[in-house]
Amino acid sequence: MAETRWLNEREMRAWSGFLAASALVNRRLDQQLKDDSGLSHPQYEILVRLAAAPERELRMTELANGLINSKSGLTYQITQMEKAGLVRRRSCPSDVRGVFAVLTEAGRARLDEAAPGHVATVREILVDVLTPEQLDALADGLGEVGRRLREQGA
Amino acid sequence: MAETRWLNEREMRAWSGFLAASALVNRRLDQQLKDDSGLSHPQYEILVRLAAAPERELRMTELANGLINSKSGLTYQITQMEKAGLVRRRSCPSDVRGVFAVLTEAGRARLDEAAPGHVATVREILVDVLTPEQLDALADGLGEVGRRLREQGA
DNA sequence: GCCGAGTGATTCAAATTGGAACAACCCATG
DNA sequence: CATGGGTTGTTCCAATTTGAATCACTCGGC
Numbered sequence A, B: 001m002a003e004t005r006w007l008n009e010r011e012m013r014a015w016s017g018f019l020a021a022s023a024l025v026n027r028r029l030d031q032q033l034k035d036d037s038g039l040s041h042p043q044y045e046i047l048v049r050l051a052a053a054p055e056r057e058l059r060m061t062e063l064a065n066g067l068i069n070s071k072s073g074l075t076y077q078i079t080q081m082e083k084a085g086l087v088r089r090r091s092c093p094s095d096v097r098g099v100f101a102v103l104t105e106a107g108r109a110r111l112d113e114a115a116p117g118h119v120a121t122v123r124e125i126l127v128d129v130l131t132p133e134q135l136d137a138l139a140d141g142l143g144e145v146g147r148r149l150r151e152q153g154a
Numbered sequence C: 001g002c003c004g005a006g007t008g009a010t011t012c013a014a015a016t017t018g019g020a021a022c023a024a025c026c027c028a029t030g
Numbered sequence D: 001c002a003t004g005g006g007t008t009g010t011t012c013c014a015a016t017t018t019g020a021a022t023c024a025c026t027c028g029g030c
Helices: A009-037 A041-052 A060-064 A071-083 A105-125 A132-153 B009-037 B041-052 B060-065 B071-083 B105-125 B132-153
Strands: A057-059 A087-091 A099-103 B057-059 B087-091 B099-103
Touching (some): A009 A041, A009 A105, A009 B009, A009 B132, A041 A057, A041 A071, A041 A087, A041 A099, A060 A071, A060 A099, A099 A105, A105 B132, A132 B105, B009 B105, B041 B057, B041 B071, B041 B087, B041 B099, B060 B071, B060 B099, B071 B087
Antiparallel strands (some): A087 A099
């Protein structure tokens, strides 16, 4: 193995800043959502993705990809949310194995109810803290980071 | 409640980029550490913090405040790591309630062993992907984000 | 039509998490 | 020196997460 290139000070600042912000933001978000609307962050994201999807439904696998959970974790969450009436399952007509998660009216309503507080929190803890230049740097830089990780992982 | 200021496109790009990168980076890091050295990311961070501390020991509360996890989570992790011989507990002489977590030689060795691979991964997935300007923007912007969340949470 | 590889989702056990409750303790104050 | 308020770390518990194993099914080739 080649000798290790340790992080210089600039790199270290960026790395530990990212790590800390990542942990703190996630924790705060989770807390706000749970307190304010009884949803966990993963559940909120599921609702958002379903709401944005055509017909407001997605295959389980599609939902699991690009989401924080593993497939089994998604099965668990969808089961919970189905009990709560936020989504329902619909089996795929063309492939008996396939399952769609469908957003219900109640799920839609719950999302509409939770969204304003969520966005306000996102602004408060991140978006409104950054300058426009920093926002662009984040979008460009982290966008690329995400893209590469998606390719690699695939 | 004032009407919601939704995110414009620039803000949305930054936010979802951050969210996705945060999840993917953490997952990747966890996986690399576990495969490569049998440590979880939380455990690795505990080792790092202890190694950097004077006398290579820290109070439980100080460790927990670092943002790893809740106090009870830390108790659990330290117990696991103690079984593995990476740390040991030492009760505080001046305060009977207090407990120090102390890095053992084995823990030190384990960290030295894991560090190069960890740093290489950090470079590969984040640091070397960003331009110096983006690194600075990340450090400044997210540094401020973290600072505010720390104050608020306190 | 029938295998064999691969896919989609679920189930299961084990690990981990956070929060509330708890016991033991420090300390400032009266 | 007694007391009440705040700390410290652990324990208990319910919820969640993950990976491996599993079941049911599709598809292409023979």
